[in-house]
Amino acid sequence: MNATTSPFPRIADYAFLSDCHTGALVAPDGSVDWLCLPAFDAPSSFGNLLDRGAGSFRFGPYGINVPTERAYVPGTNVMTTAWHTPRGWLLVHDALTMGKRRGPDTITPHTRPPADFDADHLLVRTVECLEGELEVELVCEPAFDYGREPAEWTIVGDDHRADACGAGQTFRLATDMLIGIEGGTARARHVLAKGDKAFCALSWAEGLATPADVEDAQARIDATVQFWRSWLSRARIPDHPLRPPLERSALTIKGLTYMPTGATVAALTTSLPEAPGGERNWDYRYTWIRDTTFTLQALHYLNLDWEAGDFMQFVGDLEPNSDGGLQIMYGIDGRRDLTESTRDDLGGYEGARPVRVGNGAFDQRQNDVYGAVLDSLLLHTARSKHLPRRLWPLVQSQATAATAAWRDPDQGIWEARGKPQHYVSSKLMGWVALDRAAKLATIRDDDKLASQWRTTADEIRADILENGVSERGVFRQHYDTDALDASTLLAALFGFLPGSDERMRKTVNAIADELTENGYVLRYKVDETDDGLSGKEGTFLICSFWLVSALAMVGEMDRASGLLERLLRIASPLGLYAEEFEVDRARHLGNFPQAFSHLALIQAASRIILSDFMGELSL
Incomplete structure (x- = not known):
């Protein structure tokens, strides 16, 4: 298959996210194409990496698929993606978040002594309009058990939370945007002006807990940045071009x-x-x-x-x-x-x-x-x-x-x-x-x-x-x-x-x-x-x-x-x-x-x- 016509991104173009329990791969267009819940070796819930119908989760500008710049927040496994659209500029942060440990982990129980920080069991994504005015879209289409079972969605409480179920798994999608369900897909679209922010999050945590609002979502990403930088500061890495x-x-x-x-x-x-x-x-x-x-x-x-x-x-x-x-x-x-x-x-x-x-x-x-x-x-x-x-x-x-x-x-x-x-x-x-x-x-x-x-x-x-x-x-x-x-x-x-x-x-x-x-x-x-x-x-x-x-x-x-x-x-x-x-x-x-x-x-x-x-x- 010719690389220029392949629907699959190049392997090296994926970004890697981790919370030291599981990991995600994010394509250049902002789609999470690989995520296994709740652990690395669990069946995939998003598996577009192996089949273009096996589940994906995109959060980014509507109608624009090629970002201007992608980079890790320095010293972390937290991603930033900058988008330039005909009407403005957008900045996206993606993280499998880490936070202070609050008690036993019932999702992925530990056999090693607990650390001060541990996984939140959350994928958190935030967007901020830097300039102009633009439309953001959320398209969450999981397919459980390596793509075998489409999600069944249920709106929870209001139009800002929905639970996806399938193959014995359940996770919650939360956002400050209004969610609509179309078959096995949850969607949302919202117009942002300069300075506006929005978030979405997937939770497989105990009680399916999610960020309360965009400030809470940003605080979780900030805590994750701090975790990775604090961890890296312990490493002995010489002052050298390498x-x-x-x-x-x-x-x-x-x-x-x-x-x-x-x-x-x-x-x-x-x-x-x-x-x-x-x-x-x-x-x-x-x-x-x-x-x-x-x-x-x-x-x-x-x-x-x-x-x-x-x-x-x-x-x-x-x-x-x-x-x-x-x-x-x-x-x-x-x-x-x-x-x-x-x-x-x-x-x-x-x-x-x-x-x-x-x-x-x-x-x-x-x-x-x-x-x-x-x-x-x-x-x-x-x-x-x-x-x-x-x-x-x-x-x-x-x-x-x-x-x-x-x-x-x-x-x-x-x-x-x-x-x-x-x-x-x-x-x-x-x-x-x-x-x-x-x-x-x-x-x-x-x-x-x-x-x-x-x-x-x-x-x-x-x-x-x-x-x-x-x-x-x-x-x-x-x-x-x-x-x-x-x-x-x-x-x-x-x-x-x-x-x-x-x-x-x-x-x-x-x-x-x-x-x-x-x-x-x-x-x-x-x-x-x-x-x-x-x-x-x-x-x-x-x-x-x-x-x-x-x-x-x-x-x-x-x-x-x-x-x-x-x-x-x-x-x-x-x-x-x-x-x-x-x-x-x-x-x-x-x-x-x-x-x-x-x-x-x-x-x-x-x-x-x-x-x-x-x-x-x-x-």
Whole structure:
């Protein structure tokens, strides 16, 4: 489908809102095209992102669809949109609002200690006429359960509030405009003169509480601005040209965090395609255990120890498999069953089908999971100078499971749906598991376990160096191929080999020269990999950011800085990243915004900043 004729906005043109319980995507025309209530992984109530009839909610100038300017309120996840119409100027604010906690959260109950601020369970939108006179419209057309069930509307009390019901859900629309109901749609129109303001809000809060008036609505947005700025002020972000993308990435990672449990979703969305019109469409609204170590690295680098602690406690709460190991992913509430289904009634983003709910990879064997958990535990222990007693059994169970599994083939870090293989990245993470377990045992003064786990780590290391390196001295994708795989960059990132090692330098340079499109990194070449799927995919942004870090670690600072500059230039207009970048059409693909991409950005930027700082010290 031609991008100029597609009814779907470009993925990168969406704005991301969050209250750390759920998130929304707002299109340039002011339509909320994605919102799941009351949590990230709930069925969508507004799903136009995946089908143009699956629900939307627009609030903006009547008859004008292209805004003049869109931006985040600095230091926040609150959006502003400026509109220039033939008759005037309009300013819109959009926020999933946060406020002072007033008691237990009955909508999304917490398992972590409550914070001072929490979600209001409100989407609040305000408009102000800056100049002239213009007409504002509200069009709220929800479609519950991923578009399956249109709303049934009921006016409540007067013509300023109405309840939408469907598929067992109810939310309230409130506004100071007069609401009219047309089938499954609530509408309102109102003329504003210079200085006039109006608001609307959706509420799924207890008692369906809503703002009383436009002043109350504005106060809630102001409180949300204060929340985000106060939170960001806790982060340690150096005074450096890379500060702005670091701040936006920090806000995005926090926005993808589920406050009730401390979990982090991989992305806000499901089924945004990795290949236009293809079948590589997955549900990413869950927590991947492999992300734990990258999440902890980023949070600790930014000095966000509270979030890091909550996340580790979430991991500590998870129910393991029968072998003591953890699944590769869990629900944000810790649930294990993420059975995958398809919604064949949805057309998909630009025709990319199927649309998936759930993720069938949840019960795959991926031997990298043990290393991710144990590296996270070591990072957290080194930072806090304390390993909580309740987490030591997790160390033992993960080390035991890694010891038993490292010789076995698996599906690899990319969750290939083909034949299991001896993936080098999985072996690398097996080494990470036992290396970190040995160090944690030393911290616990358990010399016997430390020695036992160190011996196994050395055995894994020897096996990788014997079987995982090709004749030209480059790390393979798996033991039965000489194909390249970007996941072998983990050998540099996790310290398997020093940057001065010739095998590491050759691997990094081979990936940079041979596994790229226009300089951006592919996960692997699909014609060389049995991943069980058809079609091609775009370059992976996390792999490109990994390459920045790896280049820096092997001393290629000019190439590292140059690649990071290119990656920063392709950020979305609001500084966000999806999962992939399609080089041919210069657009983002895959689920959005993608936590992994932003985590890798933070890691890559930190390498560049450290190098710059060390260079200044040497002058």
